[in-house]
Structures are given as C-alpha cells and as structure tokens.
Amino acid sequence: MTTVAYYKGCLASLSAKELDTSTQALAPKVGLDLIELESVTCCGAGDIHEAEPDYYLHLNARILAYAEATGSDTLMTVCNVCTLNLRQANFQLQNDEALLARINDNLATVGVPRYSGGVEVKHLLWLIAEGEGYERLKEAAHKGLKGLRVAPFYGCQILRPSKLLGFEDPDRPWSLEAIIEACGGEPVDYPAKIKCCGFPIIQAREETALGELIQPLEQAVEAGADAMVTPCPLCHLSLDAWQSKLKKATGRDFKMPILHLSQLIGVAAGLTDSELKFKRHVVSVGPVLEKLAT
Amino acid sequence: MEARDDDEMATAGAQLLMAAGNGSSGPTMDVALKIWRFDSETGERELKQYEVEAPEWSCLLDVLDIVKDRVDGTLSYRKSCRMMICGSCGMRMDGAAVLACKERMKPIVDAGHVPVISAMGNLPILKDLVVDMGPFWDKFKAMKPWLQPGFDEPADGKEYRVSQERMNVIHKEALCINCGCCVSECNSMESDPEFLGPQALAKGMRFVGDARDGATVERLEEYNSEHGIWDCTRCYFCNERCPKGVDPRDAIAKLGAESIKHGIDRDMGAKHAKWFVKSAETTGWLRETELVPKTQGIVSSIKEMKFAMGLARKGKVPPPFPPHVADRVEESRKLRELTKTQGRDGALGIVQGERGLARIEHTDRGGARRDVPETDPTEPPVLRDLS
Numbered sequence: 001m002t003t004v005a006y007y008k009g010c011l012a013s014l015s016a017k018e019l020d021t022s023t024q025a026l027a028p029k030v031g032l033d034l035i036e037l038e039s040v041t042c043c044g045a046g047d048i049h050e051a052e053p054d055y056y057l058h059l060n061a062r063i064l065a066y067a068e069a070t071g072s073d074t075l076m077t078v079c080n081v082c083t084l085n086l087r088q089a090n091f092q093l094q095n096d097e098a099l100l101a102r103i104n105d106n107l108a109t110v111g112v113p114r115y116s117g118g119v120e121v122k123h124l125l126w127l128i129a130e131g132e133g134y135e136r137l138k139e140a141a142h143k144g145l146k147g148l149r150v151a152p153f154y155g156c157q158i159l160r161p162s163k164l165l166g167f168e169d170p171d172r173p174w175s176l177e178a179i180i181e182a183c184g185g186e187p188v189d190y191p192a193k194i195k196c197c198g199f200p201i202i203q204a205r206e207e208t209a210l211g212e213l214i215q216p217l218e219q220a221v222e223a224g225a226d227a228m229v230t231p232c233p234l235c236h237l238s239l240d241a242w243q244s245k246l247k248k249a250t251g252r253d254f255k256m257p258i259l260h261l262s263q264l265i266g267v268a269a270g271l272t273d274s275e276l277k278f279k280r281h282v283v284s285v286g287p288v289l290e291k292l293a294t
Numbered sequence: 295m296e297a298r299d300d301d302e303m304a305t306a307g308a309q310l311l312m313a314a315g316n317g318s319s320g321p322t323m324d325v326a327l328k329i330w331r332f333d334s335e336t337g338e339r340e341l342k343q344y345e346v347e348a349p350e351w352s353c354l355l356d357v358l359d360i361v362k363d364r365v366d367g368t369l370s371y372r373k374s375c376r377m378m379i380c381g382s383c384g385m386r387m388d389g390a391a392v393l394a395c396k397e398r399m400k401p402i403v404d405a406g407h408v409p410v411i412s413a414m415g416n417l418p419i420l421k422d423l424v425v426d427m428g429p430f431w432d433k434f435k436a437m438k439p440w441l442q443p444g445f446d447e448p449a450d451g452k453e454y455r456v457s458q459e460r461m462n463v464i465h466k467e468a469l470c471i472n473c474g475c476c477v478s479e480c481n482s483m484e485s486d487p488e489f490l491g492p493q494a495l496a497k498g499m500r501f502v503g504d505a506r507d508g509a510t511v512e513r514l515e516e517y518n519s520e521h522g523i524w525d526c527t528r529c530y531f532c533n534e535r536c537p538k539g540v541d542p543r544d545a546i547a548k549l550g551a552e553s554i555k556h557g558i559d560r561d562m563g564a565k566h567a568k569w570f571v572k573s574a575e576t577t578g579w580l581r582e583t584e585l586v587p588k589t590q591g592i593v594s595s596i597k598e599m600k601f602a603m604g605l606a607r608k609g610k611v612p613p614p615f616p617p618h619v620a621d622r623v624e625e626s627r628k629l630r631e632l633t634k635t636q637g638r639d640g641a642l643g644i645v646q647g648e649r650g651l652a653r654i655e656h657t658d659r660g661g662a663r664r665d666v667p668e669t670d671p672t673e674p675p676v677l678r679d680l681s
Contacts, residue, residue: 010580014618015610039621041578046528047570050550053643054636058629059574092647099647102636110628160530161541170534171390191389196481196529203589204524204562211485212527241605280609 002132004076005067005119006034007086010042011233012078018277019233022262023078023124025275029140030128030265035070037063043085046157046200060089061103065115075121078262080232084157086121087164093117123158125231125261126167129175137182141268144184146292150264151188151225152176153216155235156196170194176229179261183268190219199238206245213238214246217254227257227288229264236260241282257285267292321350323403325357329369330412332419343408348399354411355383355394358423371423378537381473385423386412391475393537414478416487429487430474433494437517441501444508456505462648463641467500467545469538476532476542488521492532492542495523499545502552503641514553523549524563548641555640565589575627578620583611 006027012020027034040063042048048056063086067075077083093100094117104114127133159170168175173194177187195216198209217239220228230236240258247253258281259267266276267289278285326345332338346360355373362369374380376395383394387409402409417425448454476492483489490498498517501507517523523546532542554564566589573581586602587595595602605611612618620626633639638646 010582013579014582014612015605017609039625041620041623041626042570042574042580044574045570045580046547047567048574049644050547051554051564051567051571052630052633052639053547053551053641054633054638054646055571055574055630057643057646058633059626062625062629096647106629106632106636109632110625111622112625112629156529156531161533161543171388196527198485198527200528201482201525201563203586204566205486208482208486208489208525209527212481237610241608241610244604245601282605282608282610 001028001031001033002074002127003033003035003070003072004074004122004127005070005072006036006076007040007043007063007067007082008036009077009079009082009233010045011237016233016236016260016280018280019078019236019260019262021275021277022260022266022271025271026140026262026266026269029136029269030133031136032076032127032133034076035072037066037070039066043082045081046085049085049088056085057089057092057099058103058106060086061093061100061115062107062112064090064093064119064121065107065113067119068115069113073118073120074127075119076127077121077123078231078260079234080123080155080157081234083121083123084164090117090119090121091164123167123231125158125175125179128265129167129178134178134182137179137265141183141265143268143270145180145264145268146184146294148185148288148291149188149224149226150180150185150259151190151216151220151223151228152180152193153197153220153228153230153235153239154194155230155232156194158231159194176231176261179265180229183265185264185268188220188223188225190216190223192216192219197235197238198242199234202238202242209238210242210246210249213242214250214252217243217246217256218252220256221254225256226291227259227264227285229259229261231261233260243283255283255287257281257283257288259285259288319349322347323350323352323400325352325399325403326408327357327361328408328410329361329422330410331369331422332413333422334418334420341410350400352399353395354385354387354392354397354399357399358394358411369423370421379471381471384414384473384475384478386414386478391415391478391535393473393475396537414474416477416480416483416491417474425474427474430472430477430493433490434472434497436490437494437498437501438509438513439497439501441504441507442509454506459642460503460505463548463645464500464503465645466540466648467496467503470496470500470540471538473537475535475537476540479531479535481529481531482525482527485527486521486525489525490517490519490522492526492546495526495549496540496542496545499548499552499641502549510552511556511558514549514556514558517549518553518558518561518564522561523553524561544644548644551644552640562589571630575630576623577617578623578626579618581614581617583614 008020041059044056128137154173162170180187192215196212198212202209236258243254263276325348328341328343331340331342344361348357348360372382374382378396385394391414413419413423413425420426480491483491502510502513526546530543569585569588
C-alpha cells in the first residue's frame with residue numbers, strides 16, 4: 001500500500017460527493033491508503049490566483065504544509081484545477097527560498113506547521129496509470145466493462161501548462177486510454193479530448209463556454225461513444241449538468257452519460273450503488289449500466 | 295565568402311548555402327511531409343504529400359524551402375529571419391502551432407512520422423500556409439501598444455529609474471514576437487472571435503505593468519470589456535504553444551489581479567473571482583450555491599431558477615445553511631489579513647517564485663505533436679514513443 005495525503009477539494013466535498021465516495025471506496029483496491037486532510041481550504045481554483053495572488057500562495061502553502069505534516073511525500077488530488085493550482089504554488093515555493101521563508105513566517109504566525117517543500121502533488125489518474133497502481137488496477141477491475149466504448153476527456157489543467165504538470169505529452173496523452181483498456185473498455189479517439197469544456201467562464205460568459213462545451217460532446221457522439229470519462233469534477237459538471245443548456249441553445253440532446261474516473265474504474269471493480277452514487281448525475285447513466293448488464 | 299575562410303568565428307556561409315543544394319555537406323535525410331494546400335480565390339483545398347532530401351540539421355522551414363525550390367514553386371508561406379525573432383513563420387504541424395524555423399525535423403524523420411503541415415487556426419487562410427493577419431493586428435492596435443506619458447518626472451531631474459522588481463513583472467510579456475501561435479490555438483477565440491485574445495492581452499499587460507506608463511487605469515477599463523480579460527477560459531493552450539515563453543494566460547491573470555487591485559471589478563468574471571476569496575476566508579471551502587447570485591446578480595439568478603432546480607434535485611446545489619466550514623478556518627482568515635499588509639497584491643504577487651519557472655521556459659520537446667482529423671486515418675492514433 002502507498003500512503004498518500006488526500007485533498008478532495010471543494011466539489012468532491014459538496015456538489016460532486018459521488019467523486020469522493022467512489023474515490024474512497026476505490027483507493028484500497030488500487031493500493032492507496034488515503035489520509036484525508038481535515039484542516040484545509042479551497043485551492044482558489046485559479047480565481048484567487050487571479051484576484052489576490054499572494055493570498056492564493058498562502059492558502060496553497062497551508063494545504064501543502066498540512067499534507068507534509070501527515071508524513072507522506074505525496075498529496076493526491078482528484079481535480080484538474082486543484083492539481084494545477086497546488087503544483088504551480090508548490091513550484092514557486094520550492095524555487096524561491098525568500099518566498100518560502102516569508103510565507104512560512106506567516107504560516108507560523110497564524111499557527112500553521114511550516115512547509116519544507118517536500119511534497120509532490122499528484123492526481124489520482126497519475127498514481128494508477130502506471131507502475132504499481134496500474135498493476136493493482138488491472139487486478140481490481142475484475143468485472144470488466146464488456147467492451148464499453150468510452151470517450152476519454154482530459155480537460156485542460158491536467159495537461160497544460162506541461163512545464164508545471166508534465167506527467168504526459170499534452171498533445172498525445174495516453175493515461176485515460178490505458179485505464180479504459182485495463183478495465184476492459186474500448187477507448188474512442190476524438191480531437192477535442194484535450195480541449196476546454198468551458199467551465200471556468202460558464203457563469204460569466206455562458207455563450208462562449210457553450211461553444212467550447214459542444215465540441216467534445218459532438219465528437220464523442222460521432223465517434224460512437226457510450227459514455228465519457230473525465231478526471232476533473234469541473235469538466236464533469238459542465239459536461240453533465242450543462243448538456244440541458246446545450247439542448248436549449250442548439251436543439252441537440254446528446255444524452256451522453258459522463259463518468260468520473262473513479263466511477264468508471266469503480267464499475268469495473270464492482271463498487272456498490274451507494275459508493276458510485278449515479279443518482280446524483282443529471283444525465284442518466286442508465287444506458288451504460290444496461291449495456292453492461294446484458 | 296573566401297575572404298572569411300580564415301576567420302574562425304565566421305559562419306560557414308558557403309556550406310550553409312550549398313547544403314540545401316546537392317547534399318554535398320554532411321549527412322542528409324529523406325523527409326516526407328503532407329501540406330494542406332489552399333487557394334482562397336478558387337476555394338480549392340488539397341492535402342499533398344512531398345518527399346525531399348534535406349540536411350539532417352534542417353528545421354521545418356528549411357524543408358519547406360527545399361520543397362518550394364525543387365518540387366513546387368507555387369507553395370506559399372511566410373518567412374524572414376530564420377532565427378525565432380521575426381515571428382513570420384507561424385504555422386501548424388500536426389495540429390499544433392509552431393514556428394517553422396524552430397522545429398527540428400530529424401526526430402520526426404527518425405520516428406518514421408509524416409507530419410501534416412497546415413495554416414494557423416483562428417485566422418482566415420489566404421493561400422496554403424499564409425493567413426490573413428488583419429484581425430490579429432486590429433486587436434494588437436486596440437491595445438495602444440506604446441508607452442503613454444503621464445508619469446511623474448523624477449524629483450532629482452535625472453533619468454527615470456525602474457527597479458528590477460518592477461521590470462520582472464513584465465519580463466515574459468516583453469519577449470513576445472507577435473507570431474500568432476497563441477491566437478491560433480485559443481479555445482475562447484474559437485467560440486468568440488471577438489475575444490481580444492492572448493497576444494493582445496499579453497501586450498496590454500506589458501504596458502499596464504510598465505512603471506513608466508501613465509494610462510494604467512484607462513487601459514484596465516478597456517481590457518475589462520465584454521470581449522476582454524474575463525473571456526479567457528484558462529485552457530492554457532497559449533502558454534503551451536508560445537515559442538518564446540511569454541505565457542499569455544499568466545499575463546491575463548496579472549491583468550485580472552491589477553484590475554481588482556484598482557477596484558475595477560464590475561465584470562461578472564471579477565465578481566466570480568472575488569467570491570472565491572470571500573469563501574476561502576469565511577468558510578474555507580467554496581460557497582458554491584451563492585456563487586451564481588454573487589457573480590450574475592439576483593435578477594439573472596432568478597432567470598436561472600429552473601436550471602438550478604434541476605440541479606438541486608440531483609444534490610448539485612448544496613444548501614448554504616448550515617455552511618460547510620473547514621476545520622481551523624480562522625487560520626485562513628488571518629492569512630488573508632496578513633497578506634493585505636505585505637504589499638504583494640496585483641501582478642507583483644503572480645510573478646513571485648517565477649525565476650524558477652523561467653529556467654524551464656524554453657523546453658523543446660522536439661518531434662511531431664499529434665494526429666489530427668485531417669491526417670491519414672491509417673496512421674497510428676497515438677504516438678507515445680515520441681517524447
């Protein structure tokens with residue numbers, strides 16, 4: 001077992017609870033022992049980075065400090081946006097001694113443990129796409145996916161900027177495909193799998209965002225996908241919940257089931273309904289479950 | 295050329311010119327590539343394959359020159375300096391914007407890959423690989439890309455001095471060569487062609503962040519327009535593609551930070567960003583349910599009620615009361631109070647620790663990027679072995 005500090009972030013704590021329950025249920029099956037961080041806050045989601053960047057650095061330093069205090073050298077995330085925000089702050093802190101010293105002084109002032117820079121932030125996807133996690137995954141996915149055609153949707157902030165993320169080639173990612181195959185599914189390919197779902201501006205610029213959102217859905221349907229899978233709860237929210245807005249705006253009803261990464265593997269690993277919580281999805285996952293039941 | 299033969303430092307001019315001729319200087323390789331030919335006058339469009347012999351050191355631009363010289367003189371593309379500074383030769387290779395003079399072809403040839411070359415995206419194609427840069431320059435000009443007077447004269451009557459710390463804020467933005475690679479890939483601009491876009495906004499930050507410019511507030515007001523900074527969808531394609539390490543998305547974040555610092559926060563994007571700050575210091579976690587009214591205002595939120603009710607039925611609208619409060623959230627509140635007193639707000643806050651980033655800015659992965667729909671479908675869809 002690998003022990004990691006687990007940062008679930010805002011959505012898995014609130015509107016995407018199904019991401020948290022399926023992740024917690026899946027973890028032991030893929031060799032991960034999760035220490036959930038209790039005293040942490042939002043990473044700022046790029047918004048605090050933009051509104052008050054110095055506060056953003058402090059919030060993320062505090063999350064990293066509490067992760068380090070668990071004794072683990074790995075902070076596991078389940079969201080693209082958390083991954084980029086934490087890795088970006090970590091990089092800045094690790095590469096600027098004066099900055100780390102000033103922020104540590106501030107953390108000490110308010111009673112937060114110091115951060116030495118010894119934590120690496122990794123998304124769940126990266127922990128199970130290769131190495132021991134991948135081997136365990138293949139064993140865990142014993143129920144398989146019966147050739148389910150799954151469209152991987154990476155989203156942006158797990159691929160770009162690659163100098164801060166760097167797990168895989170941002171133009172030719174392979175990790176989701178590897179996992180879909182390991183679970184017995186069939187990955188389908190389409191160009192928009194690495195593009196934006198529009199979520200960051202879905203409230204402030206809905207029309208622009210919908211113009212982005214329609215591309216992966218349209219292409220996944222054309223490629224014959226039964227479902228889409230994403231490692232990001234924000235991509236999940238726009239792909240799942242905003243499909244109805246696309247229907248209203250364009251007349252097209254995609255009816256495309258959207259699965260969190262932990263749910264897709266969870267189905268193949270035989271997680272229970274109460275762990276997968278598909279009832280919380282806006283677009284029904286029923287057709288996927290029916291296809292697997294036949 | 296002969297006169298320079300004795301000079302150790304001289305460029306081997308004769309060799310350079312000869313190399314593309316008959317392969318007499320050094321090893322060569324056989325390069326195959328496909329080029330999307332296009333003529334806007336006739337509307338004709340064709341993917342044509344070319345195979346030429348080229349020196350092993352060739353970049354994409356060298357290969358295009360050989361194709362034009364020996365195979366098809368009608369091939370059109372832009373070029374000038376050949377050294378990554380004029381910004382003329384932006385185009386796409388395997389769907390990703392590149393400078394043709396920066397891309398070495400040997401790793402691609404060694405991998406047995408036949409790259410697809412096409413014109414940049416988000417701009418109208420005139421012929422083959424030449425795009426109409428008109429819309430690009432219109433947005434560039436709209437930024438008023440020159441220093442505007444209005445700053446205070448130095449009290450001692452000497453030259454105006456700017457601290458290194460201040461100049462660091464615009465270090466990356468000043469590297470822009472106006473090639474358009476970022477614009478080509480911008481996901482927001484695909485959806486909203488009027489978006490000012492990454493190049494223009496990075497240029498805007500270059501002046502907003504310049505201590506000698508006297509029009510900061512006026513500029514920020516303009517860049518906060520409907521198609522301005524809050525139209526950016528944070529896809530980070532601009533940072534990924536920029537051949538010079540400008541990181542336009544970071545420039546846009548700096549403009550957002552400067553806007554909020556100057557109290558220019560009427561846009562929904564700014565209100566959205568500020569609500570995250572409020573959430574972090576009060577409950578620690580995002581107060582999701584209140585985000586919509588705080589961003590869009592009460593009237594717009596009411597129009598969204600039907601949509602919201604649909605989400606609420608699925609548990610996607612967590613009740614705001616009692617609030618989900620993080621353990622030890624007072625630490626978060628106190629940290630905000632501390633940061634407010636330490637003078638690191640605005641763009642200055644974003645460039646902290648960036649000198650570390652600068653060291654890995656100009657990484658060149660080399661090789662082809664990825665297959666795109668216009669590529670021969672018989673080719674392997676994923677090229678994992680090229681890194």
